[in-house]
Amino acid sequence: MIWNDEAECMAADDKKELQLKRLQEVVKRAYENVSYYKKAFDEAGVSPEDINSLKDIEKLPFTSKTDLREAYPFGMFAVSPDDIVEVHTTSGTTGKPTVSGYTQNDLDLWSEVMARSLTMAGGDRTDRIQNCYGYGLFTGGLGIHYGAQKIGATVIPISAGNTMRQIEIMQDFGSTILTCTPSYAMYLAEVLEEQGVGPEKLNLKAGVFGAEMWTEEMRDEIEKRLNLSALNIYGLTEIIGPGVAQECYKKDGLHIFDDHFYPEIIDPESLKTVPDGGKGELVLTTLTREGMPVIRFRTRDITTLRPGKCECGRTHVKMDRITGRSDDMLKIRGVIVFPSQIERALLKIEGLHPQYQIIVSRPHQLDELEVQVEASPVLFSDEVKHVEGVKRNIEEHIHDEIGLRVNVSLVEPQSLPRSEGKAVRVIDKRNL
């Protein structure tokens, strides 16, 4: 099912025309109403009149997370604060949070793109959506909530945490769609198994998982353990929240709602635009936001764009699953390593629970990578040589994936931190 045929299946030329018109409008609005953009555009020697084609977007300066943070709290708003009806913020784990302000029209837009997402995941008015994203300043909870209401589904606003209650409600209410982070879905699967609740006792058909990076192997594992179709959702608070892009049943990339969010790929080092099909950092421009237009926002997420018509009928450009972040990319002895690569290696080993933590240190002027993995009954034996063999096997799998020698340590089950939001996977002790 497609929520909005006209928008989602628009012909390429019509789309480009619409995008250009909206781009010109948003650039003008930003320039005239936000002092930050006026200054930035003036410094770059570019004015709204210079945008005559979509390609001209490349003349505009980028907006970084730091820029948004410096405008804390309301400096990026393009409307009077009285016209803002809701605010959200990022978690602020790396400093002051960034604030996103929404007018009523922005909330309508958010509901629209989330309605498209949930419909793409197979949701409709007959569904019961158990929404375990956190409600509050975090955009996850309310974003899903608005979309669920828009499609007329029953939303269960249970929010994050309290796993036993999640499981009870899931069974008693017969939840059909689960929305949470993929690591929480894995954790739920683990607890369900411990409680002896098999997938046959649940009514789940789909999961809309996002807010952190995950892998195809993790998808297989979640689908197998929860017996549902696990789909990827993408979004950022700075842009709107969840609902920037969503995977369809083809599970081959996420459709970006590009009539509202204009995507580009750049090389994070040269900052040059990368042609379609090339890998690089995703840059997004909000085409229709009123409260807080964001021009050329550097997401730091590494992906690839693939335009064209999908078998599902949509013409929204597709982006690949995020494979890394240009800022959580680790450089170990000069080699680029993404935590997702380590996860992929771990998931190839039968019987291993992909609960892990990466510890980077530099004890003697040389980077060392330690991967802590939880021991499981399948990996354990009464013989030291067997356990050491298991450890070496994991080390070899990781070596195959990243090309570096690492030290694997087995730790006791349940000893690594479980997160009900974003999992903390990397501890960098190098103080670089």
Place this chain on the structure above:
Amino acid sequence: MKLKQISVFLENRKGRLQKALEVLGNANVNIRTLSIADTSEFGILRMIVPDVDQVQSILEEHNFVVKVNDVIAVGVPDEPGGLEMILGILNKADINVEYLYAFAEKKVEQAIVVLRTENIDAGIKALKEGGATVLSPEEVYEL
């Protein structure tokens, strides 16, 4: 004549062994004998207990990773050369010992050796043929 042994994975850091033993103490488990194999990163606590199933479920409830497997218990005279004789029998039969540990039982002037060979059945057969006293689980628990 196989004896069940339960092994527990322990991280090599302070308090982990004590934690495992505390769990067993609270459950009133009497450990007949134990040994620890340690490396710089982890340890394996191996134990002989009367009720293996009960101990397994208690430990698993407390999130320990455990493994139950077969070992051989042999009674040897508690005197010099007692253990050497047992190893001689296995050596002659070309059977490798993965590990062993022993405890002395004063009541019967006997030492009990717990042995792990790669193939338990072959180990038992060789020991019996060599004239060693392979003990039944009941005999071990009753000591």
